[in-house]
Amino acid sequence: MAKKPVTSRSGRFFKLAGMTASVAGQYAGQRARRLFGTENDEGAQSESYTRMAGQIADTLGELKGAVMKVGQIASQTQDFLPKEFSEALEKLQKEAPPMPFEVIVAQxxxxxxxxxxxxxxxxxxxxxxxxxxxxxxxxxLHDGTDVIVKVQYPGVDESCDSDLKQLRLALKLGGLLKMPKETVDQLFGEIRVRLKEELDYENEARNLKMFREFHAEDPWVIIPTVIDSHSSRRVLTLELVEGDHVSQVTPARYDQDTINLIGHRILTTMADQLFRFQCIHGDPHAGNFAYRPDGSVIMYDFGCVKKLKPEIVEAYRKVLIAALDEDYQALDRHLIDLGARVGSQPAVDEAYYAMWRDILIVPFDQDEPYDFAESELHKHVAAKTSTVFKYLDYFKPPVESIFIDRMIAGHYWMLKRLGVQAAFRSELEKYLKAVE
Structure with a gap:
């Protein structure tokens, strides 16, 4: 028998409070066992983290809303949480179980x-x-127009703030937050602002119109039209614009040249939004994009849009130039400007930067096409994450640019799943040299 959805604010609070108490109890027990020497190996700690993380992920998935969205962001954000938690949250990236239809009709x-x-x-x-x-x-519609209707779950927006406070408490009491309080404040503050925007479908309608206008001269970028007469703060009706999910981009319908063309267009779209528009589509997962055999790229879901400060875009541009040029002293300075490096700490060893540069720059450091399908860049990154602990006090999550990192990571996975083969260096350099 399906569980009745939790839609009241008090119901959500008690559900989250129960999860918090359970997680806190498990963490206290784990610390006591380690204190008295009955548990001291990493395997036991990892197992405990996995158990706590699984419980949190299950609760977030059931409640949906703000807490589930934070879970999705956390699963994509390095240095936010232990890997066991990120792995448990990956299932929140997949489609959530649906809300009963009568709830949707009433809304x-x-x-x-x-x-x-x-x-x-x-x-x-x-x-x-x-x-x-x-x-x-x-x-x-009654005039024959085929549409899609996006309906917000009841109670989600009213519970946003209390949900975030409760989730943060659960993570803290579970020993899962590994950052200074100031950084946690900034990170949750940024997430809260983005969520408040995403919960406002009138805001998303404005974003859709704004991005349609920006891409008006790019006929291969398709963004649905808003049906204003059937839209409100919690209901958004759009023209039905269909394309192929990345899983449907197969050799039977897409030859390699078309896939490569789509790859170049994805890069162009991403770079135009970052460097020219200074406003980015901040939720780049497979479900928010579709493709057509003529090389068109369809973009959905503009709830999570991040307007970027010009100085952050400029710092990001300079970071990329310094990395390409292997100028590690400049890279160190620009990372401080970006908010990713703690300025009061001494300069970071250039060999450390060189190691990461040699891993991350590969797709952009050659004139021959890079085969994203065969890319193991993410594995090389994972293999070196232990080195982060040596410089843990030197770096912090770059709150202002966290959605740029999220955008780039999401596009990497799309290029990989599509099987794009492309040389991007000359295209990237055009954007890095252009100062508008």
């Missing part, structure tokens, strides 16, 4: 002020997609 009618039959010729009961803060249903 649509409450928001739009009319019965569903008056609003739509039909509203399909089976979700088109289910995500962290809402789910999507196909529908048709």
């Amino acid at each position: 649509v009618e409450s928001e739009l002020g009319k019965p569903v039959p008056e609003l739509f010729e039909y509203l399909q009961e089976t979700p088109y997609a289910a995500a962290s803060i809402g789910q999507v249903h196909r529908a048709r």
Whole structure:
């Protein structure tokens, strides 16, 4: 029998409070066992982390909303949480179980002020997609226009602040936050701002229109049109724009030249948004993009958009130039400007920067096409993460640019899954040299 969804603020609080108490108890028990010498090996600690993380991930997945979204961000963010927690949260990247249809209908009618039959010729009961803060249903307007209707889960926006406080407490009491309080404050503050924007579908409608205008001269970038008459703060209706999910981009329909063209267009889109628009699509996972055999790239879900400060974009540009040029003294200075390096600490050993540069720069450091399908860049990064501990006090999560890192990591996985073969150095250098 399916569990009844938790939609009230008090219900969510008690569910999260129960999770917090359980996690805190497990952590206290683990510390006591280590103190008295009954548990001291890393394997036991890892097993304990895995158990706690699994419980947190299950609770977040059931509650959806802000806490689930934080879990998704945490699973993509290095140095935020232990790897056991990030691994447990990866399942939150997949589609969430859907909310009952009667809950969705009630939310649509409450928001739009009319019965569903008056609003739509039909509203399909089976979700088109289910995500962290809402789910999507196909529908048709009475004029025959095929649309998708994005409906926010009830209670999610009202509970955002209390959810975040409770999750932060759970992570703290579980011994899972490995950062100074100031950095945690900044990180959760940034996440809260992005979530508040994402929970406002009127804001997303404005973002969609803004990005459609920015990409107006890029006919190969397709962004759905907003149906204003059927949209509100918690319901967003868009024209139905269909394409192939990355899993459907197969040799039977896409030759290698088309896949490579799509790869170049993904890079161009990403670089244009970062360096020219200084405003980025901040949620680049496979479900938010689709493709067509003519090389078109379709972009969905503009709830998470990050407007970047010009000085952050400039610092990021200089970091990339210094890394390409192997100028590690300049790289150190620019990382401080970016907010990624603690300025009060002495300069970092150039050999440390060289090691990471040699791993991360590979796709952009050659004139021959780089085969993303065969890329093991992520494995090389994982193999070197233990070296981070040597300089733990020298670096901090770059709060202002965390969504740039998220965007680049998300696009790397898309290029890999698509099987793109491309040489990007000359394209990247055009953006790095252009000062607008």
